[in-house]
Amino acid sequence: MTLLELRDIEKSFGGLRVLEGVSMTVEEGSIQGLIGPNGAGKTTLFNLVSGLLRADTGTIVFDGTDITDRAPKHIARDGVGRTFQLTRPYPGMTTQDNLLPGLVYAGGYDRVSTARSRALELLDLVDLVDLAHEESRDLTMSEQKRLEIARALATEPKLLLLDEVFAGLSHEDVARQIELIEGIRAELDVTILLIEHVMEATMTVCDRVGVLANGTIIAEDVPDEIVHDEQVIDVYLGSGRGEAGTGPDSDATPDEDVPETGGGLDG
């Protein structure tokens, strides 16, 4: 069953035409990747789905409902959760308390006591429960990325949008993050759409991958086909044909920060 469908989405910023007729679907229960060059409009697409931006034309249908013009808080309550490229935990709050606003305002937990215990369950899932009472600003980057995922899960989403959750992680942490994402799908029954530049992770974790370039989806297929697609190699993957780990960040050494790129509301 299709959980998310984008039909003919167009979006411009002033004279800059970013999305020129994007159509794509995400099937329920899948982990779907969205890749493409810097500035292709991937985060813009997330901003449209989560209601932070409005499409100029086109339709977004989530779980059978037209959400094209819905406000972000309603879309969150409908079941779309998301992370942001730049993690931004609530300052001065503990790791556990960072999850409470999502649980209470979108996750359906109207009592703080039950929200607090759900927060601990979610922190356990992302392997942060031992840090529940630490101030979130003291977490490492890798821990903050996991907290960002837990905060998105606090809204109890059916669809989780993950924006570059592998960026800047060491190879060891990337492997751990892959396990985490697979565990989230299995344990919480959540469908996942992720934007990523770290190709090794994308091709490992995703069932299918769409490629956004020149304002449109130029390919959509299983990872093995995508890494061999001539057009995708030309516009994005470059000359390292079909090897896992190819793509703009393939030269990143362990622990080396992958640059945070792009504009958008969170860039």
Ligand SMILES: Nc1ncnc2c1ncn2[C@@H]1O[C@H](COP(=O)(O)OP(=O)(O)OP(=O)(O)O)[C@@H](O)[C@H]1O
């Ligand atoms: N709110 C905005 N106002 C004006 N321009 C914007 C806005 N949001 C995005 N853009 C522009 O739209 C284009 C697409 O940006 P977007 O962040 O969606 O790309 P991206 O594919 O996510 O890139 P990256 O992979 O580098 O993160 C860029 O040229 C960006 O500068």
